Amino acid sequence: MQQSKDISIITPVYKAEKIVAELVAEIIRSIEQETLNYEIILVEDASPDASWKAIQNACASNSNIKGVRLEKNFGQHAAIQCGLEQCVGDLVFVMDCDLQHQPRDFQKFLESIKRENTDFVVGIHQKRNHSFFKNVIAFIFYKLYGVFIGENQVSFGKELSNFTLLKRNVVDELVLKRRKGAHFLMNLRTIKQNYSVVHIEHSNRFEGNSSYSFIKQYKHGLEGLGVHTHLGSFNMIFVFFAVLCLGGVFMINNFLFIPGVIFSFIGLIMLILAYSVRRFNRILENAEPQQIFRIQEVLN
Template sequence: MISIIVPVYNSGKTLKNLCMEIIEVMGIMQQNYEIILVNDASRDNSCHVIKKLASNHMHIIGIHLAKNVGQQNALLCGIRYSTGDYVITIDDDLQYTPFDIPKLLHKIHQGYDVVYGIPIQKEHNVYRNIGTRFKHNVFNHFLKKPEHICITSFRILSKRLVDKIIMDNNSFVYLSAATFKNTQNVANVKVHHYKRAYGQSNYSIPKLFKLMFNILIYYSDWVLFKPLKKHKHQYHIKEIIIN
């Protein structure tokens, strides 16, 4: 069984195409699978689209969160609900394609705990690329990430790693930080990356610095940061839709 987790926020225009591509790929691979769409309190018609998809397809599960908690917390919610031997995470914007899923699966069968798909050619702007390099440096120095490994949102995780990650009770969640706290048995595989078809990224340099600071607070081993940790619920589930 393969579980594909999609954190959803204002992506009503892309969800159907994304799910149809996943279904096509799983059919070609003849894999048993589930698609878990976690709606992070979207403001567009994503809720309606998810309900329709889940009603029409037995492999699709919809989870609606009561309020917006961010992509990482939504991912953790979906991962906790998953039942697969492997868990794949993919964004809702179609910049990564499900047709590269076989590459991830082939690589993780070589014995890795997690495999990240890294773009053959990135379709991000220059500021996003600079920010990505900065993030990698933080992970290298503070979270013991192997320097040759690149991290992305398109990845596959083994069940043994998932069982450790779902124990994360931090109010601030970052999946890759939790990953490197538990394993360095990680690999990369080249995948395609496309320009965003709809909407705009909410990425910014100030948000990046805030993100990195929170990662240090919640995932580094520095005792100095422990008093700064806040305690709050990771998410609240409003509704689960199953065919």
């Protein structure tokens, strides 16, 4: 059994061959100021560049660094889930590898979780350094998600980030939420624990460009909505029932008979679909945990 650590830092790595060394150096510099017993877990998500070589070099220079290589590209959130299942820290940081999340902000998170006595802390961007187009996509995604989630979900707002600090009890809950296509932050929203937020700077990327193209963002968002919105399908059922009723009202007025038929038909079909989605996801909830990643190699 692995010896527990005070703190674990998890970061998925993809197309970051020129970033890994600087990332590790900044993490160590920031975490050693807190005099904590730590581990850094770098999960390489089958990156096409030399990221694994950079991770090998980092692991060779410091036994507190753990490298995990996935068999193929399973996606950022699967890589985060892998890190959560590998870590042994009492407190666990999750952050991106591109240094848009700054390790110097660790202190803010640690102070918040101690001062507020919460179970996890979420970093909120004061301003996102993304393109206008990407910010619009994010805005639409979170608006749609907000419509369909249940009222008992945690709500962070559209400027939330993956940069989070979690207590062990939260990590243990997240480990159980193994769902193909599940998003880390969407899973975190379902954790019924106390949380606090800290405002952080969203820095420019240290090097290179985002690997998320428009098509990848579209598939990523659609998959996330498909996996998670069943949690609020009562909201969906209500919306489609309202459409059905509206169609009935239109049909009463002979001048709007055709639009009424159309509205009623759409409302009925979507109502059946929403109910079916809810039933299907109930089955999935009772199924065995899904294999969402496969590990090829582990260092340290």
